[in-house]
Amino acid sequence: MSVVVTLVAFVLLCLKSSVLFAQTDGECEGESCASKKPTVVWLRPPELGIEGSGVSITSGPIYDVMAYLSTHLHNYEHQFEAYPVKRAWSLVQHQQSAQKVYCFYGAAYQEERAEWGYYSQPTSINLPLLIVSRKALQPSLKNELDTAQSQPTQEYFESISLRALLQQNLRTVLYNDVNNVYADTVEQWATKNNVVRLNGLGKDLGMHTIALLESGRIDFGYVGHRELSALPEEELDALNVYQISELSQQLRGTKRVLCSKSELGQAVTSDLDSALTHITSTPVNSQTLRDINFAADGYPLFLKPLFDERWSKVMLNESCDSATHLELYKNL
Structure with missing residues (x-):
């Protein structure tokens, strides 16, 4: 377990450095604005473990997961912000532009929300509530x-x-x-x-x-x-x-990303789905995403074997036929 912790800590240090660079680099002036990457604003509600200044999120276990996912979306700049849930939904639903999109990380799938937003595939799995x-x-x-x-x-x-x-x-x-x-x-x-x-x-x-x-x-x-x-x-x-x-019994994929229903929002969720496929098909990347998700939810270590087992079944599709896989992804 100490080896896993050390590996995750090293990866988190690297990704925080890359995210910080992405957030501070690329400010445009004049003609350079034409080539500036569009911005993805990742949204979360105020919650335990989030740290930052004003609405900006700069550290914390949930930040670590969002930041890691963002490093696999190379065509965008990334910001991380916290708002009350109602305000966050309003930003996703009503704030749209060609250069900025609001995306709520950790959304549960609701059919009515699909009318005004684009969902990604799940980015984690459930344990008994x-x-x-x-x-x-x-x-x-x-x-x-x-x-x-x-x-x-x-x-x-x-x-x-x-x-x-x-x-x-x-x-x-x-x-x-x-x-x-x-x-x-x-x-x-x-x-x-x-x-x-x-x-x-x-x-x-x-x-x-x-x-x-x-x-x-x-x-x-x-x-x-x-x-x-x-x-x-x-x-x-x-x-x-x-x-x-x-x-407690049903396996579910969890923590989808819900982006504004715009051309940019559709592009971001599509790119994230492709990134998730790459992450989960690469053992080292899959292990990193699995372990930082486990840490972000604050699970005690005695639940790690169960979390790892469910991760393999849901995210890696092990021991799942096609019908079971569809049912897993249809849920939360």
């Missing part, structure tokens, strides 16, 4: 039977059903303008009694969810490994962590 609570959660008897009869999967955390929790009117939170596989699953059983709906307001949503748990406003919520790993030990010990049974 987690929910946390202050009090121990009790699944219903029906949920226990359903789990016992379902396809077996290795459990790193106690498994619990969203459906069972919501049918008990236990409350969770959904954030406006945030559409992901957790929100889609909750919406199947959502009522005014079991879902609190809020605006994200430019906050790290995982940490905001933990604050809602501590205040007693919700009973459970979706929190990522990155946020959990940032908590002091005493705070982490006070939380109960579960993996969601409905979102």
